[in-house]
Amino acid sequence: MKSNLISKTETADVLKEISSQWKIELPKIKNLKIYELDEGARIIIGEGMTAIKIGENYLPFLTDAKILEKFPSVTVDMGAVKFMCNGANVMRPGVKAFTEFEKGQIVCIVEESQKKVLAVGRALVSSNELPTMVKGQVVENMHYISDTYWEIKKSIKD
Secondary structure (H helix, E strand, C coil): CCCCCCCCCHHHHHHHHHHHCCCCCCCCCEEEEECCCCCCCCEEEEEEEEEECCCCCEEEEECCCCCCCCEEEEECCCEEEEECCCCCEHHHHHHEEEECCCCCCEEEEEECCCCCEEEEEECCHHHHHHHHCEEEEEEEEEEECCCCHHHHHHCCCC
């Protein structure tokens, strides 16, 4: 795994792109370190923020509680937890509660008892559609606890 510290200009460009995709304000970060992973994905680490880039998508890392709380969320029942932690998408029957979000927006997947974030993904429908949905996929699971990125991040010394 290669890593490199990127220039201030590149850092500004990456942060601008992340901020625009996430629709949230990011803290000022001077230096970003990028870890190139085998499958073309990247882990991006800066002071107070860790992100994953998969293709053109930037995702917040699951250990970044301060950043994660700025995102909309979907709360799933305990029966859905093991499926979320194996990479399954969020299905409508497992959704217990949700905040407002648009289709295509990054959403946190939270379990109902401890309110812990299990995964992050992209909304396949908007929150406006959920009250009338009975079945179907709600969120595409893109990063979850104990996935490849989670395991690789453990081996990175910031």
